[in-house]
Amino acid sequence: MAHLIETLIMPPVGNLLLALVGVALIRGRRKLGRLCMVLGLGSLLLLTLPLVSAALLISLQTADPLPPTGPLPDADAIVILGADFRAIAPEMGGATVSPLTLERLRYGARLARRAETPVLVSGGSLGPKEPPLAGLMRKTLQEEFNVEVRWAEKRSLSTRDNARYSAEILSEAGCARVILVTHAWHMPRARRAFEQAGLKVIPAPMGIHPWPARDLGAITPFSRALLESTWGIHEWVGRIWYRLTE
Structure with missing residues (x-):
């Protein structure tokens, strides 16, 4: 059940469901329907941009990597x-x-x-x-x-x-x-x-994620960027959930 709920709210399914809600509302509540469609499709488009996916992942990267050579810290x-x-x-x-x-x-x-x-x-x-x-x-x-x-x-x-x-x-x-x-x-x-x-x-x-190059590729939609954005959102939701349930 938890996996199903996660699938329904995470990109891209959650974004598309919001857009479909907008389609269903468009006749009776035009403004709300349009808003849902714009939010659903617009957010999905943003998440396909390498600049956005990089921002999400980099915001989570707080630990420095270990040195690639030399002695490592003592551990069991x-x-x-x-x-x-x-x-x-x-x-x-x-x-x-x-x-x-x-x-x-x-x-x-x-x-x-x-x-x-x-x-x-x-x-x-x-x-x-x-x-x-x-x-x-x-x-x-x-x-x-x-x-x-x-x-x-x-x-x-x-x-x-x-x-x-x-x-x-x-x-x-x-x-x-x-x-x-x-x-x-x-x-x-x-x-x-x-x-x-x-x-x-x-x-x-x-797997430390870098910022994309400063060119048009950073704002060009890519399926890989959508996947990486999903990882970032999943982690932020997980961090918040863990804090609430500690």
Whole structure:
């Protein structure tokens, strides 16, 4: 139910539904109908602009990246958070991690080699018949990056779950200080959740989003920009929701 509600209010479905409400109202309440149509379609257009998507993601990027070379801060474990997965990937022999998750794994593997620190991957099943994301992450790290995974947290369905269940595993292993790997725009919410779960967090943000070049491309609609805008809105809504429910 929660996933359905999220789909209905998030772009682009939420914008289109607002525009359709405007169409339904146009005969009886012309001004309100027009307003809904303009807001729905206008906001959808804005979210397809790279300048807007960049502003949304950059507003979430508050943690500095770790230095690309040299010693890393001392930690008991490296925690890599999953994003999502591809359920059908026949070229891989079945389900596999998504590009977002793969980006996190690649950076986490790089850190693991530098720090020689044990790795925990976190991600549960995204559907009743789907494999746990952590299992796919472990397989990818071990087979494609030659990095061993000591712990796989397979129960989480949200960032808050990632933190809670990972903290349970790590506390049993005597680990209190972790290097946390996730996208820069997801880091503020993830870091807060892990700190509230009782862990000391060293943020290791990756996928840091830059401002677009100052040319017409910044205000030209792109489908990729709409996807990135959706990530940004999802994160802001998630941060507000977590604050309200703490």
